[in-house]
Amino acid sequence: MKIIRFILGRIILFLDWITSPRPNPISEEKRNEINSFTSNMVMYEFKACPFCVRVRRFMKKNNISIKTKDARRNKEYATELINGGGKLQVPCLLIPKDENNSQWLYESKDIINFLSKELSIEL
Numbered sequence: 001m002k003i004i005r006f007i008l009g010r011i012i013l014f015l016d017w018i019t020s021p022r023p024n025p026i027s028e029e030k031r032n033e034i035n036s037f038t039s040n041m042v043m044y045e046f047k048a049c050p051f052c053v054r055v056r057r058f059m060k061k062n063n064i065s066i067k068t069k070d071a072r073r074n075k076e077y078a079t080e081l082i083n084g085g086g087k088l089q090v091p092c093l094l095i096p097k098d099e100n101n102s103q104w105l106y107e108s109k110d111i112i113n114f115l116s117k118e119l120s121i122e123l
């Protein structure tokens with residue numbers, strides 16, 4: 001089972017690599033707006049998870065750069081995710097609200113919808 005998952009993961013990463021989307025051209029002003037909006041966010045992921053690939057491709061196409069934490073390879077990140085968000089499921093976007101409050105947004109579709117709505121990106 002582990003070996004099948006590994007092979008599937010490699011295939012997903014390879015396909016993602018050869019069909020990687022080009023970033024849409026945007027103005028410097030829009031780039032600054034995106035960067036300032038996402039600067040303190042973190043996305044918990046597994047590198048070869050197809051749902052994470054979907055979110056990463058959306059981000060790349062739309063010039064969104066968010067720090068990622070691989071919760072498969074790093075047990076500390078997995079613990080952070082479980083303690084903060086309540087479960088080990090990726091992708092999960094951590095959105096800090098203020099000093100004591102954060103939103104842990106699960107579901108690839110919801111993450112893409114959130115980013116596109118907040119950044120006025122058409123889907």
Ligand SMILES: N[C@@H](CCC(=O)N[C@@H](CS)C(=O)NCC(=O)O)C(=O)O
Pocket residue numbers: 046049050051088089090091106107108109
């Ligand atoms: N409906 C979810 C599915 C996410 C999902 O199934 N993620 C898998 C990895 S591909 C996961 O977190 N599994 C937990 C585990 O393997 O422990 C989405 O679209 O984000």
